[in-house]
Amino acid sequence: MVSALGMAAVLGGCGLTGDSGEVTLELVAADYGDSKATSSQRYWDDLVEKYEADHPDVHIDVTVHSWNDIDREVKERVAAGDPPDLAQIGAYADYAAKDLLYKADDVLSIPVQADFVSQLAAAGQVNGVQYGMPFAASTRVLFYNKTLFAEAGLTPPKTWDDLAAAAEALKARGVKYPYALPLGPEEAQAETMQWLLSGGGGYLDTIGTYDIDSPENVATFTWLKEELVGKDLTGPVAPGKLNRADAFAAFADGDVGMLNGHPTLMKTAAAKGVEFGMVPTPGVNGESKATLGVTDWMTAFKKNGHRDEIGDFLDFVYSEKNVLDFSRRYDLLPVTGSASEAMSAAEQDKELKPFLDELVLSELYPVGKTSWAEVSAEIKKRIGQAVASGSSPAAVLALIQSAATRAESAE
Structure with a gap:
């Protein structure tokens, strides 16, 4: 590209x-x-x-x-x-x-x-x-660095708690990005949706209306903020400033323990000699029942x-x-x-x-909605704030939902 x-x-x-x-x-x-x-x-x-x-x-x-x-x-x-x-x-x-x-x-x-x-x-x-x-x-799966996992005595995570525990162990061994969380403006809508799906939510409700500040989605971002970002398990760059391309490059450099990736990452990582594994996205209580396509x-x-x-x-x-x-x-x-x-x-x-x-x-993504381009831009602009120090995930998601409601009503 x-x-x-x-x-x-x-x-x-x-x-x-x-x-x-x-x-x-x-x-x-x-x-x-x-x-x-x-x-x-x-x-x-x-x-x-x-x-x-x-x-x-x-x-x-x-x-x-x-x-x-x-x-x-x-x-x-x-x-x-x-x-x-x-x-x-x-x-x-x-x-x-x-x-x-x-x-x-x-x-x-x-x-x-x-x-x-x-x-x-x-x-x-x-x-x-x-x-x-x-x-x-393309779809997304969880990539992990096999070498870093072996050195830390870890097995691939199946749940959020597994992922957080693995990130703690990787951090203790000095891994730069235990879990890379790219919520920067390049492709924040993808990482966001992957996490929302793994938490049992998503961008829409069952009748196809935007439901971005649903209880499930608020719970997901609260967990991310408190259990990963707040515990310094997502690396030196604030998630809201970390773009997907930079996260992929860091993985290929051997600096990332885990991240959500799509097929093109395989070739990039292999070209740099990174041994990696791939598993389904972890969910709250087991493998996520849905993934981003x-x-x-x-x-x-x-x-x-x-x-x-x-x-x-x-x-x-x-x-x-x-x-x-x-x-x-x-x-x-x-x-x-x-x-x-x-x-x-x-x-x-x-x-x-x-x-x-x-x-x-x-x-x-809800690409059949003419409002999606506007809503996607709003997610890219704001979602990083949801996990920032001192922020309220519920308040940030409510702001995005308000913009989505306005855009949807204008369709």
Whole structure:
């Protein structure tokens, strides 16, 4: 997820080339690579070459942008009345609410749409209609440093109390970050949701309304504040100032005993020689009954038409072979059932098995709400204060809930 590799070409809206009946589709996509050599541009270029070889009248023009730029780039294009035909981005609900997107069943064949992992497909719905097509997925598990654990005579934690006791033992041995708690603005909404789920709560109540200051959530953050942060078990950087990328880097440097991580951390840690283990997220009284799932989205804009061509290309994109290829390149989880089954059975994918197992227990951000972007920003801004010295977790969560209620009422 590095710098943008180019600006999107403006095709003038119609998507037609010449008078030959040929069609050009424009796809703007996010970069999952960490260098030019691993850029997603290479993946798309290879895929498009294969597709165009069998479809000489359809041309696919792909531009890849970094995650720092992609959502803003598409938003600006849409505001200017010049959306791409396809955008592989982080959110879809605003565009669906404005009736700018094809429904999934407008463009996908029935077998392809039915193949999506059910939780991911459901998260792509607004009022029961699917607009967001899941593209890449990940889940979270607890990573721990095997060497540090062995030196302290520890076994992996299954409960919060186990985790706190392990953190105490690691601190006593001078480990810099016994448990890394990244509640900084980069990705605080992820760490927060992981902890809320492990405490039996979450961002929503059972009818789908924001319930951020629920008793369960207040109890979770009170425990974090008193049992981890207050006992100096989360390292030298205040959680509200610790970003996820910095926590991952510290783990790869051997300075972290435990943290919640997703599949990309495996490669980073292994490259630096860190021996690590992975276990399901600890919960209050045992393994958490739910874990955080995250997916990114493919969207199809209606403005330029070409529904049939868009649908045919997407059926190709979502074939088992291509979904597996993308997932394996970037240590991500397949978004289709067929590719998930193939990955579960493949020896080459055994390291991803813990994450695949968690996918069926995962809950996703409430991305079907147009208010989610605003609420997520509020969480990033404030949640670190909930565990700060002298703060009231209940009061901070109530502030976030008030903002969420206002945003939800404006939907």
